Amino acid sequence: MIETVFRTEGVPAAERFGYWRECMTRLLCPMDMNSDYDSTFRAETRLLQLGSLSIWPGDMQRPMRCRRTPKLIRQSDPENYHLSLPMNGSMAISQAGREAVHGANEMYVVDTSQPYECRVSGGPLRGVGLEVPKTLVPLPPHAVGRLLTRRMSAQEGMGAQLAGFLARLADDSGSYKPSDEQRLETILIDLFTATLAHYLDADDDLPPETHRRTLPLRIRTFIQHQLHDPALTPGAIAAAHNISTSYLHSLFRNQDLTVSAWIRHQRLEHARRDLADRTQYTVPVHRIAARWGFTHHAAFTRAFTTAYGLAPRDYRHQVHADSPTDTRPTTMPATGIAM
Template identity: 55%
Template structure:
């Protein structure tokens, strides 16, 4: 983690510049706010990939032929804009929230990141060119072109990056190779889509990307009681047998139907533990997540979590009240520290 507020004001922009050069590549940086610069960056190292969520004040960054001759890490840089605008000063193209933009460390560029209010929010990723399964000249056609992140395969990549950035504390070092593989596959799939070159993807990458696309499709339709392996396969123009084979290749511990049921139960469990939804009848929550019959919902929930949904809601509510009481006592005691964040519901009792 890098924060400029941990550096004396007169040295903040220089510290930010040095940090950017280490994370990305040698480049020139300037800012109208350099006298008292504000930025925060977090570096997530996934094998050979670097992911760095950041909030920064408006900044200009440019890389010249001379700097390229001096040092070239030979990588593609991808930016997902979250807040503000990225502008290429050489072409005049602009990229707004949930648009992605790619640069090549072997080619000169000049970029501004600006925001009308507050700081710019973005996620940067560094991809070594050796990991990308396409010719350099083909990928070069996508440099400085908008790559939409709000729909289709681009949304899968954008959502993966935002989720990855939010949950870094929960990852272990052993997760890095798998996360690197998934992120590389999604990036390659986005490139393939825009290059109309899906057939050039390695079979393993194509299969992994297909599974991610199918799982995203399922999550958006958990409310539909007619969501079945057959309807999922038809929507993706594959056979039901191939769908089952894809899931077995990438997760031998579950079937398509079991994965759907688990996602529905987890969504229902979150709603049952939500104090704002205490007035919503239990059977409505089950129906919301695709269970047509209350009996089937109760049976499936008890089999998964050891208690009926009504008992789980009561236990979660009592736990939340206890936490609220403890927090109130801490505030009234005058300790001055804010109450701790709410803990998850207590462990469920074992099934009888």
């Protein structure tokens, strides 16, 4: 995955906003951009190029406005759908005769082929953007047009899966190999399309391949949300997704773990993280085990010891004994890089 970093830090104060405007216009699409805080404008973004997709994690510390006009569209149009996922702060957007203000975890989509205006009116803004060529989205353009500027939740349903996957890609970009890129691109396009289809109530319009590829992701998300439930079994998972248990097992056939083993691994991992959390040091081990679906403390202890080589209490003691007193992260100076 090719990564390039752009930031205003280090640019002379008088040139900061001009530099930012030039970067965004050249890399996204031509826009009129202005700010009342030219000399104190601060922003940073990373461009992650994933095949034909572009991912933009970034933050902005000052208000600004941008407009995409008919004249600029005629000048250049990448013909993309642009999804914005604010994680804090808010953005006002208007397109296709509709206006909306979106806050944290409220995604929205705009079409680069139509005029729009975006305003960041105050406070720091942090989020992730995604650009998808319209030719890769197997939904009628007139149908997608009904969703432009519409609020889509990043905390439930298909939107949560898309947002979670997008955020993990942004946070973890260095851990993927070049050979992973095509698979990641396919998954992201499928999740983007399935999210739009969900809000259009148009799931029947999706190609069978998209349904098939997104089903394992939906199942994993369901499992993560239900790990606390001791009754989480392959049968219950299959019933919740209207599939047979045998078909559920077939979806995991190419994975390293069976369905039951994957559930157990996820529960143990969550318990391990809680045991290593200094703020939860006084929480009894049996309560942490129960929090993640283990109803029998002895069975949890055996499973944990087998997985990590230490009993839960011994693991907690060792982790906290080895932890330094000052646990504040070390901050390194940021530099612009291309990888």
